[in-house]
Structure formats: structure tokens, C-alpha cells
Amino acid sequence: xxxxxxxxxxxVRLWPTQRGGVADYRVTVQSAATGERRCFPDLGxxxxxxxxxRVSPALPGAGGDLEAKEK
Numbered sequence: 001x002x003x004x005x006x007x008x009x010x011x012v013r014l015w016p017t018q019r020g021g022v023a024d025y026r027v028t029v030q031s032a033a034t035g036e037r038r039c040f041p042d043l044g045x046x047x048x049x050x051x052x053x054r055v056s057p058a059l060p061g062a063g064g065d066l067e068a069k070e071k
Contacts, residue, residue, distance in 0.1 A: 008053065
């Protein structure tokens with residue numbers, strides 16, 4: 001029987017921005033389990049973060065700025 005990987009859920013918020021006349025998105029990702037939030041300046045940074053989760057799900061603060069859980 002295959003070992004099932006740990007389930008992870010995130011709330012992802014995207015909003016459009018412009019950088020030097022080029023359209024892009026800023027992103028916030030919040031862990032449903034811990035409330036930790038990571039902010040990303042563009043979609044490329046978000047994708048890099050998702051890649052780190054595939055390699056090491058327990059990697060804290062990978063790829064983004066970690067903010068304290070809101071109370």
C-alpha cells in the first residue's frame with residue numbers, strides 16, 4: 001500500500017498590479033492549518049514556493065515573507 005502524503009490546504013489571494021507597464025499579480029498564501037501567511041511579489045515566486053512544498057512539505061518560510069498569525 002502506498003504511503004499517503006500529508007494533506008495541506010492554503011487560502012490563496014491574488015490581485016493585479018503593474019510593474020514598469022507590465023501586468024502581473026501579487027499573491028498572499030495562508031496555511032489553513034496554522035494561519036501562517038506568506039507574501040509573494042509575483043506569480044513566479046508563488047510557483048517556486050509550491051515547488052518547495054513538493055520537495056519538503058515541512059519547510060518553514062520557504063520562498064516568501066512569513067507573517068505572524070492574525071489574532
